[in-house]
Amino acid sequence: QVQLVQSGAEVKKPGSSVKVSCKASGGTFDNSVISWVRQAPGQGLEWMGGIIPMSGQANYAQMFQDRVTITADDSTSAASMELTSLRSEDTAVYYCVRGYCSGGACYDWVFEIWGRGTLVSVSS
Amino acid sequence: EIVLTQSPATLSLSPGERATLSCRASQSVSNYLAWYQKKPGQAPRLLIYDASNRATGIPARFSGSGFGTDFTLTISSLEPEDFAIYYCQQRSHWPTFGGGTKVEIK
Numbered sequence: 103q104v105q106l107v108q109s110g111a112e113v114k115k116p117g118s119s120v121k122v123s124c125k126a127s128g129g130t131f132d133n134s135v136i137s138w139v140r141q142a143p144g145q146g147l148e149w150m151g152g153i154i155p156m157s158g159q160a161n162y163a164q165m166f167q168d169r170v171t172i173t174a175d176d177s178t179s180a181a182s183m184e185l186t187s188l189r190s191e192d193t194a195v196y197y198c199v200r201g202y203c204s205g206g207a208c209y210d211w212v213f214e215i216w217g218r219g220t221l222v223s224v225s226s
Numbered sequence: 227e228i229v230l231t232q233s234p235a236t237l238s239l240s241p242g243e244r245a246t247l248s249c250r251a252s253q254s255v256s257n258y259l260a261w262y263q264k265k266p267g268q269a270p271r272l273l274i275y276d277a278s279n280r281a282t283g284i285p286a287r288f289s290g291s292g293f294g295t296d297f298t299l300t301i302s303s304l305e306p307e308d309f310a311i312y313y314c315q316q317r318s319h320w321p322t323f324g325g326g327t328k329v330e331i332k
Binding site: 137139146147148149152161163164197199202204209210211212213214216217218219 | 269275322
């Protein structure tokens, strides 16, 4: 079973940027979309955007459109998410997640395989 | 953006009882709705996709139903490990999640 291994926790200052990485272990991205979802303390889940590793085409949620960049390298099954102009409200656990694949079909926006999450803390 | 509203916010039940969770969409999402279980310190776990299909390895006590704007997740008989927060999520348009329902031990 493929696992997604994420980079470690980060502490950032307001106004700075953070880049979180994600790599498939024991498998590949398997032609599915890689998304990033975050959860702030005590809050719900928020989809930030996703990328089709084979083509490099990325799509972003409107609220993050101006601040997030998602990239991926299909040959190495690695992906990353960069968030700029950080503010305290960006303090959250950031998850890398792969779409659900079953019976030869992949459902891009069904989130099956999740990384363990990366805590990003933004504080002055 | 499609808004998903989950109810109730909290459900207090005992092990062995039936849990019924609701998710309502601000516009039709066809059957493109999924359910996830979230426990503290853990990543979410996919339970149901496309309204009624159980994901790989999900026990039969979890079932989903609905179409259009109204959806239900049912846990037929609560096991101790089922006490958690449950989120619905649509993929009819760019993905959005509901606010969650906490299933707690009564």
